[in-house]
Amino acid sequence: MKAYLREDILYIKNEDIPNYKKGGSVVRNSYFWALKSIACFSNRERDWEFDQEIWLALARMLLFFSQSGYLGYSETMLEFDSDSIIPDDLRSVSTRL
Template sequence: MRVYLKDDILFINQEDLPPYKKGGSMVRNSYFWALKSISCYARKGCDWEFDQAVWVALCRMLLSFAQSGYLGDSEVMLEFDQDTPIPPSLRSISTWL
């Protein structure tokens, strides 16, 4: 998932967010709701925002879904631009584009 930082807020690109599909996969829908539940702003058609206070929880949640084997790396990995330093609390689930 492509991400960027602005004023200590992590933004996930709206195009990379998991979709919610009525009648869809239980794992994917659970992933959608778990991610949305810890965001500080998650409107349809907008990038989702995550305060620094939830970054550790976000990292743990992403690692848990990654380890489940149901989702691909591109769905749970945070991808930063090359020139953006990755915050220490997000390093275990992050990479550079």
């Protein structure tokens, strides 16, 4: 998922947020609701925002879903631009584009 930082807020690009599908995969829908539950702002048309205070919880959640084997790494890894700084709390679930 493409991500970027601005003023100690982590943003995940709207187009990379998993979709909720009624009657869809339980794991994928659970992933959607788990991300939404810890986001400080989530809207269909905008990038989702995550406060610095929950980055550790976000990293643990992404690791859990990644290790479950039901979702691919591209769906559970944060992708930062090559010149971006990756915060320590997010290193275990991050990569560079």
